[in-house]
Amino acid sequence: MPNSCLAGVRVLDLTRVLAGPFCTALLADLGAEVIKVETPGGDDYRHVPPVADGTGGLFRLLNRGKKSVALDLRSDRGRDIVRQLARSSDILVENFRPGVMDSMGLGYAELAASNPGLIHVAISGFGRESPMGDLPAYDLVIQALTGFMGLTGEPDGPPTMTGESVADLTTGLFASWAALAALIARGNSGKGQFVDVAMYDCLFNFMPAGLAQHLHGRTPPVRVGNRHPLGAPFGVFRAAGGHYTIAVLNPRQFARLAEAMGQPGLAQDPRFSSNGARHDNHAALKALIERWSGALPVAAVLERLRAHDVPASPILTLPEAVAGPQVAGRDLLPTVPVAGGGAERVMAQPVRFSGMGAAPVAAAPGLGADGPEVLARRLGLSEAEIARLIDDGVLHDATRSRERA
Template identity: 45%
Template sequence: MPPPLDGIVVLDLTHVLAGPFAATQLADFGALVIKVERPGTGDDTRAFPPFKDGESAYFAALNHGKRSIALDLKAPADRAIFERLLARADILLENFRPGAMEGLGYGWADLSARFPRLIYGAVSGFGHTGPEAGKPAYDMVVQARGGVMSITGEEGGPPVRVGASIGDVVAGMYMVQGLLAALYARDHSGRGAKIDVSMLDAQIAIQEHSLAITTATGTPPGPTGARHPTITPFSTFRASDGFFVIAAGNDAIFARLCTALGQPELARDPRFATNAARCEHVHILKRLIESETLARPRAHWIATLEAHGVPTGRVQTMAEALADPQVLARNMVLPIAAPPGRPAFVAAGNPVKMTGLDEPSERAPAPLLDGDRAWVLDWLAGRESHQPDAP
């Protein structure tokens, strides 16, 4: 069974994170992704640390399995190549500042007139409409404006950035959804579509409880450290050797937790009888629980709590997460094949496990800048099969 996007050609004009992250997912689904880069320097993230033998581990982990050609989209000869690519492409993806494509003569109005089946995806900081369309943004700007920093951090403390770059990543994920929906629709309509995803919009869309609380009560929530704002106990706790979480989502789980801790009477204490009461007495309950948990290591508590059916888990560093047996069993940590003379890197696996999509044992390497120029020109001339072997 071929992969779901077998035969689909993606022209990837994107750089840094939101766009490349989206294009990589399309490659994971089986599309041929041709990364069109600026001559000389290419994608900015080729210069992002950390490096191995002069190559960026960051770029490698985000761009595996793509082809690269460097094109100057202001030079006539390169524009001619680009337009031959457009005629073969199903999807064009870019994350320039709004207006940049129009400046090159490749705005949506021109593209859709010349290539009516082309699907055009644009990821930007604030979108292609609205009073601030055209302004630049970085991940942190939309984390700040979108509200997530205001609910992340210690209770009463200053705002904290989400450690993962969710300002970029979730925008890239929404773009993939739009592109796939447009591919499906094109088989029925015969027409492409433009998809316009704003990083700021995407931040609003993922904040379910903060939006519900703010709009229903008029009072926005603040940060609550490592605990859930409306469920108790649902937070980190200290064991003798580090942090772990207990997630007691209802009264039955709380009762089992008290038994597991050797304090069954806590479940009958009126201060802790309901979730509402536990939320009111959250700090004293935390001290009572930690008076038990601090005495023994995490492994003890996790085994004990799991035996009692209480959701729990270690707070892991990324090194621990990448060595987690369940993560490894799911094929989520993959070596990137190292061609002769190039360094070995590691990438995340594809979190979408589906029928027809084989689980690889390694990733194809990220391309060198302009490293596939000859291959791409051959392919355009019909001297290569449509879907190449992994580069």
């Protein structure tokens, strides 16, 4: 089978926390060599709980398969090392505030002057040029300002943030997609480019249902709780001792649901005879469904629904999902060795390709663990030159620091 599709592609990763590291982890999953440049204190996520063996769990999951070089970017020599690494890199990804890279002498114009093929992916909250100005780019802020949070929650409750950092994750996904698109474009033109990725823009593109209502509907989108804003019955319902989901959007599925409930006549009831009517009469429909399912255990409800080919599911906790057959069967949390012995489970990109081999998944690196090797191999520095950088505090080498302690 052919090698991983990004084998030989060099990525210089100046990102931290979530959106940027998620982007570069996806590139590493496809076989790219990702050199993560950290400060001597490390990415903030190294220190965010839960922490195991001195490293935060979020850092471990989002920085799999990378190499770590820890540099003092406040120093001229530290910034010069970044310039040298950029000269032989295909893609640079960073998520500083707009203008910070330029202020350090590491902006696209300067780096591209010595490497015209460089693809510079800049992730920020609102983009390089934005009327939002320099507002802080936290996931929660983006959810609030895009209207995403305003669509999430119960109708009579407050706007609700999602259970995961959806703005960061969608941005990381779009940024990796953009980097690959720019790489293909470079194959045609021979030239790199600057890629401006804004968290706001990315999450805004993840609201098609809300935008469909706003642009083409009769009423503005509002919070509807645990159900679909455009169809019914499509959401969470109560059974005896728990809850389950139903996902019905067309007449055939609803007719099968009515049969499963022992009330086939519901399919001809004018209140429920079309998706629009069911949506408008959702409260009455939900009451009828829960009058039936509320007398049955969740397992019995699901058995009846599945026997009638109605899309439905239990609602699992995350530990239940992790222990389930899908995660194991699709190898979504592979076990990999870690430095110093032992092993741990890590995330891996979920797509399977028939014509490309998968890059081997590796654990996240220790802080600065790969600095000497990377500088020797990529920049040709001697052991004495590397030792001097360490002694001067420009390069942080965790292994050597432990030996000195």
